Amino acid sequence: MDFKSLVLARQSDRSYLDQPIEKDKLASILECARMAPSACNAQPWHIIVVDNPEIKNKVADATSEKLLGMNHFTKQAPIHLVIIEEAANLTSNFGSWVKRKHFPLIDIGIVAEHICLAAASEGLGSCMIGWFDESKVKKILNIPSSKRVLLIITLGYAAKETRTKIRKPIDKIVSYNSYGEKSAD
Template sequence: MNDFLKLVLARQSDRAFDKKRAIEPEKLEYILEAARLAPSACNAQPWKFVVVTDRELAVKVGKAAAGLGMNKFAKDAPVHILVVEDSANISSILGGKIKNKHFPLIDLGIVTAHIILAAESEGLGSCVLGWLDEEEVKSLTGIPASKRLLLDIVIGYPMKEKRKKIRKSIEKIISYNHY
C-alpha cells in the first residue's frame, strides 16, 4: 500500500482530544498551507478560515458546536478551523449558473479534505462538524452576519486508538462506463 492510501486509511473522525497538549505552530502552518494550495473551480478560492487557537475562545466555540447531545467533545479541541464561504470569482459564478451547480460548496469540500489529511499527516486528529450554532460562533469570532459559516474542523492530539474503517465494498460504489 502506498503512503497516500496509508494516510487515508489512518485518518478518522476523532472525538477525544488531549486538553493539555497544544498544537505546535509549525504543524498548524503546514495544515493551513495545505488548505491554501487546494484546488477550486476557476481558481476562485471561495473560502476564508478563522483559526481559533485561544484556549478560552476554543472552549466557547466548542460549546457552540454542541447541541442535542452532539459534539460535546468539541470544547476539548485546542484548535478550531472555521470554514467560511467567501465570494467566488465571476467565472465560477457564471459557470455555476450555467451548469446549475454551486461550485463553492464543492470547493469547500475539497479544501476540508486537504485540511484533515494534512492534520493526519502531522500526527493530529480531526473531526469535521457541520452541526453548530452558526450565529453564536459568528458572534464569538467576528464573522460577518452576511457570511455563511459552514463547518468547524476541530483538531488536536487524539486520545483514542484508531478504529477499523467500515466502508462499502468497491463493487457497490464503482462502475465503469455505465451506471
C-alpha cells in the first residue's frame, strides 16, 4: 500500500470482529511505535499492552460513559494499548520550558499515529481514545498515580468498511507564505 492509501485506510474503527490479533502483527506495530520521533529523542512514553481479556474489559469499562454515550464499543477490541507519559530528558525539558510548549504531548501524538498507521498497514483497525477515567485506568494497571495516561488505542479487526473522510477543505487549513494567504494558482 502506498502512503496515501495507508493514510486513507486508517480510520477510527468503533466496531470489531471477534478475532484475535496475531503476535507478529502486534510486534510489528510496537516496533513502529518504538521508531517514532520525539523532541531531543526523549521517547517520553511507556506502552502497556492490555491483552488479558479480563483486564482489557476493565480498561474498556473505564473508557465508556453512559450519560454521554461515549466509547461503548471498546470492549469489542481484543487489545488496548495504554500510553503513559514518561519523564522526558533534560534537553527536551529545557526546550519545553524555554519555548513554553510541552513537547511530550506532541511526541505522544506522533507515537499514537505511528501505531494507528502501522495497524492499518497490517490490515487492523484502531481507535485513539482520549476520553477515559484516568484514575480507574491507573488503578487497574498499577500505574503510579503521579504519571499521566494520555491515550488508549483500541486494536482489532474492523467490522465495518472504510469510510470517506470528512475533513476541512485544503484552503481552510493551508496558506502560502503568509497567514491566510491563498496560492496564486
